[in-house]
């Protein structure tokens with residue numbers, strides 16, 4: 135059996151706030167193989183975002199282990215974690231998190247800047263990603279000059295520009311209308327078919343239905359983990 | 372991440388908040404400009420004093436008539452002439468430390484040339500006068516001993532007199548009248564500029580002391596006898612001024628037949644010493660000015676720190692995002708540091724331009740002497756950069772120490 139892309143064992147996160155401790159994640163153990171499209175569901179406060187932040191190397195677990203591509207992540211230093219985020223991960227956020235007053239092209243090229251990719255290579259790569267998601271004619275636009283769906287597509291292009299192995303999307307459709315949401319899902323499905331592993335958090339069953347596997351959280355634990363007959367988002371449009 | 376990219380990010384961030392960046396820079400601009408102007412003003416004042424020292428000549432001691440004690444009543448300085456031409460010659464002759472001593476009689480009057488005239492001061496003196504004052508004759512010649520002995524009808528004139536009476540034409544060999552006495556101009560003195568009282572030293576006519584006494588001064592109290600108003604003494608280079616002064620005093624007391632216990636009837640003044648004291652105090656003054664100006668530079672630096680702290684707080688989510696896409700702590704640190712240093716350097720550059728312009732404007736408008744120095748400009752620029760680093764470091768470090776997830780979640 136080939137090694138999974140992600141393996142977590144007993145992953146635990148407690149938020150300490152003064153004297154009381156909020157257990158956000160209480161021992162999550164699971165594997166995600168390369169090429170999977172996973173939807174994470176669960177009620178508000180069940181620990182989905184906490185889980186995603188740990189997968190994204192943005193936060194340290196209180197206990198448990200996390201292997202990414204066979205490498206124990208909890209043992210890495212801050213700079214090494216930054217390098218993992220830069221080379222292997224891509225993030226898509228609910229509120230896009232684009233740099234204001236910065237062109238779509240510069241926004242997309244940002245990860246390459248921190249990856250020491252020379253400018254001569256940076257911009258062609260960013261441009262290629264932007265045209266791939268259908269925004270070739272918007273490269274000079276600032277976020278404020280783009281619709282919500284377009285901004286999220288720019289954010290996806292940014293997540294993809296460094297050819298990541300894993301894209302983490304925490305409620306990427308949370309701020310979009312349903313049709314635009316399906317468009318975004320179609321884009322993600324297409325990327326998944328190209329081989330990128332995707333983990334996505336959503337509250338909506340309709341959205342989760344586009345994934346091949348659905349993991350449900352409750353009170354910081356996995357309560358259900360099942361395969362799903364994925365609907366084709368492109369066909370649903 | 373390379374430096375060019377960091378610089379681009381910093382410039383972009385500063386451009387996004389143009390007004391705020393400009394206002395932040397204002398502190399540095401004012402500080403740097405103030406330092407440059409103040410140093411220029413201070414240096415100017417110092418240079419003025421130095422020029423005065425140079426124009427006075429070095430190692431100068433003045434001997435003035437003092438009070439004569441007559442029946443218990445004492446007059447002020449110069450109320451009664453007590454020193455004589457012969458005192459000057461004796462000083463010259465008998466004291467080794469003295470290079471030259473020149474007696475002088477001062478008067479004022481109209482110099483008339485045809486139908487133009489100019490009122491000025493004149494001095495009757497000896498050839499040593501030009502030696503004592505390091506004052507070359509640039510056209511014509513100086514006095515000859517025969518002219519001194521024989522009350523020759525000759526005169527030397529300063530640049531101001533030459534300009535006002537003769538304009539462009541050569542004054543040498545022309546005849547002017549002072550108090551109706553015709554004097555042939557034998558030479559023109561080099562330019563000297565202002566003295567320490569702000570008087571124009573080039574507004575002067577020199578003539579042999581005998582000519583002044585016998586022909587020009589007329590009914591003055593100096594017209595008869597050998598008395599003079601003052602004696603100017605130049606001490607040899609390297610000689611001990613204090614020792615020279617003591618020996619002069621001793622010789623004069625002896626010549627004036629003063630008993631032990633009796634007060635001097637003359638004053639001895641070391642002019643170089645007075646000027647040197649002035650120079651020292653103007654040095655302290657310019658240091659003080661620069662120190663005050665540096666305080667405004669410091670305040671400007673605190674302004675930068677303040678704005679950078681606000682900026683870091685405001686852009687916490689941006690910092691989180693940058694970290695999420697792979698920025699290391701040190702990338703964030705350099706970004707904010709470069710922003711602060713860029714602010715202070717641009718501010719410094721504008722401040723230098725304003726400071727240089729301001730120093731020139733002060734020289735032009737207020738007619739103050741200012742002296743711009745390259746080193747003060749380099750110093751101000753270096754200081755501005757250092758302030759950027761010093762005051763930018765804390766906010767930048769604060770930004771770089773944020774945890775990615777906390778920065779991203781910040782509201």
Ligand SMILES: Nc1ncnc2c1ncn2[C@@H]1O[C@H](COP(=O)(O)OP(=O)(O)OP(=O)(O)O)[C@@H](O)[C@H]1O
Nearest residue numbers: 149151156157158177178179180181182183184185
């Ligand atoms: N920074 C924090 N400090 C303290 N407690 C936190 C922090 N972040 C999350 N929590 C707590 O941890 C628990 C899990 O939060 P998490 O954000 O993972 O939930 P979620 O499943 O993403 O919810 P939602 O669907 O509303 O986004 C919650 O009870 C929350 O209050």
Ligand SMILES: [Mg+2]
Nearest residue numbers: 182183184304
């Ligand atoms: Mg959440």
